[in-house]
Amino acid sequence: MSESDWTDAIVGERMAVDQQFAAEVRDSPFSNQEWGLIMTAAEFDIVDADDPENARIVPNTEKVAGIMPEVEKMERGMGAGPGGSADGGGGDGVFSSVKDALGVGGGGDGGEPDRTEEAEALLERYAEALQEHLVEKGRWEQVRIAYQE
Numbered sequence: 001m002s003e004s005d006w007t008d009a010i011v012g013e014r015m016a017v018d019q020q021f022a023a024e025v026r027d028s029p030f031s032n033q034e035w036g037l038i039m040t041a042a043e044f045d046i047v048d049a050d051d052p053e054n055a056r057i058v059p060n061t062e063k064v065a066g067i068m069p070e071v072e073k074m075e076r077g078m079g080a081g082p083g084g085s086a087d088g089g090g091g092d093g094v095f096s097s098v099k100d101a102l103g104v105g106g107g108g109d110g111g112e113p114d115r116t117e118e119a120e121a122l123l124e125r126y127a128e129a130l131q132e133h134l135v136e137k138g139r140w141e142q143v144r145i146a147y148q149e
Helices: 003-009 012-026 032-041 064-078 092-102 110-136 140-148
Strands: 041-046 056-060
Touching: 003 012, 003 032, 003 140, 012 032, 012 110, 032 092, 032 110, 056 140, 064 110, 110 140
Parallel strands: none
Antiparallel strands: 041 056
């Protein structure tokens, strides 16, 4: 079964997990909009699907780093980030963006990699919550087996 087939089959469960996970997103460094964008870049796989004891849902985060510049634009656009200017402030915003892109300057030290790691960790927790939900609803075995087909 392809990735989209098994995730399409559990769309209702994913919606329920999304609602339950909203509190964790609120406690994260990401806004709901940023999290939504991160989720568009994530895919989920089941590793060890043929082993009932060790099978688990894991996020495939290969595309997350590629989406993070857009997430950063959202953060700067909202002016909600720490040390950010709500008005985009004079020429400093442009220079800060260039410095950040080059990885130099004060506020941009490692910002993107840290946010990427935070996004990946949050996706990992989401995958765990999804699997726990499927187990609670009695769907995990069905999904795990279907994934192998």
